[in-house]
Amino acid sequence: MDNTTYIALSRQRSLWNQLEVVANNLANVNTTGFKGTDTLFAQYVFKVPQNDRTFKDSVSFTHDFGLVRNLAQGAFNYTSNTYDFAIQGEGYFVTQGAAPGQPDRYTRAGNFTADAQGQLVTQDGRPVMSVNNTPIIITPEAGAITVQGDGTVVDQRGEQIDRIRIVRFDDERKLKQLDGTSFVADAGTQPINVANPHVAQGVLEDSNVNGVTEMTRLIALNRTYQDVSRMVEAENERKRKAADIFTRQMSA
Numbered sequence: 001m002d003n004t005t006y007i008a009l010s011r012q013r014s015l016w017n018q019l020e021v022v023a024n025n026l027a028n029v030n031t032t033g034f035k036g037t038d039t040l041f042a043q044y045v046f047k048v049p050q051n052d053r054t055f056k057d058s059v060s061f062t063h064d065f066g067l068v069r070n071l072a073q074g075a076f077n078y079t080s081n082t083y084d085f086a087i088q089g090e091g092y093f094v095t096q097g098a099a100p101g102q103p104d105r106y107t108r109a110g111n112f113t114a115d116a117q118g119q120l121v122t123q124d125g126r127p128v129m130s131v132n133n134t135p136i137i138i139t140p141e142a143g144a145i146t147v148q149g150d151g152t153v154v155d156q157r158g159e160q161i162d163r164i165r166i167v168r169f170d171d172e173r174k175l176k177q178l179d180g181t182s183f184v185a186d187a188g189t190q191p192i193n194v195a196n197p198h199v200a201q202g203v204l205e206d207s208n209v210n211g212v213t214e215m216t217r218l219i220a221l222n223r224t225y226q227d228v229s230r231m232v233e234a235e236n237e238r239k240r241k242a243a244d245i246f247t248r249q250m251s252a
Contacts, residue, residue: 008232014039015225021067022218025209032077033109033181034207036070036214071172074108074208076200083120085110085147086205088198091166092183094129094191095122104129106167106191108205109181114138120153120164130162131193137162147201164199167191 018039028034076086087093092106105126112128115121120128120136127135136153138145143156151164169175169191175183185191 005232005235008228008235012225012228012232015221015228019218019221019225022214022221025214026211026218028180029207029209029211029214031109031180031207032111032204033074033107034209035072035108035177035181036207036209037067037177038070040066040068069173069177070208072208074206077204077206078202079204080202082145082202083112083114084202084204085112085164086200086203087166088200090168091194091197092168092191094133094165094167095126095182096129096135097184098124098126103184104191105178105182105184106175107181107183111204129165131165132162133165136164147199149198149200151197151199166194166197166199168194 021037021039025036028036073089076088085093087108087110092108093110095105095107097103097105107122109122112120112122115125118138118140120138122128130136131151138153138161141155142161145156145161146154147164148154151166153161153163155161169185169189171189174186174189176186177183
């Protein structure tokens with residue numbers, strides 16, 4: 001077994017995966033409601049066969065086995081747009097699935113709009129759900145709407161139209177990320193209605209990714225990847241020279 005090369009390649013593969021994660025974070029640094037991610041690493045110990053005398057008992061490999069999501073709240077961006085909303089503290093907006101029969105999606109991105117039917121929808125057209133688990137309809141007669149702190153939607157006369165549903169989860173890390181800002185819950189994970197949410201109108205939650213920090217990580221990862229690559233090349237050169245020496249000795 002070529003343990004030296006295998007160890008280096010395991011590290012190189014993990015670094016490549018981490019580079020992809022950081023690049024994705026940087027690509028979404030300006031995405032409303034985006035939550036940054038990072039890789040999870042573990043040590044994988046392999047028992048060395050008895051005929052391998054280079055190492056004593058075992059060698060350690062790098063193993064990245066998943067992603068961890070940064071759940072910190074992003075900064076608030078005041079837009080003054082009627083259909084821009086942000087949740088202060090815990091909670092997610094509930095939106096319909098991409099097609100009938102598909103599970104609801106959950107998001108912190110509140111950059112909504114009204115479609116031709118007057119439904120409050122996401123940027124890709126999925127209806128935002130009310131506390132009654134029905135789409136929120138805003139008729140032309142409603143005029144300029146106002147959304148109160150608890151998510152209640154009122155018309156220009158101050159009459160209630162509906163109330164935006166805000167939910168939370170006992171373990172947010174069980175949510176599966178579908179795209180930059182949408183999530184679905186596992187089969188055994190149920191949403192819990194937030195009794196007293198804090199919804200702000202004319203405000204959006206920015207991405208919680210720090211661009212400067214991620215750029216610094218990207219540079220460091222690139223350098224480390226290059227160092228490992230040079231180590232692999234040096235090891236290959238060492239083995240080539242050793243093989244040349246052995247061949248010459250056998251031919252002598």
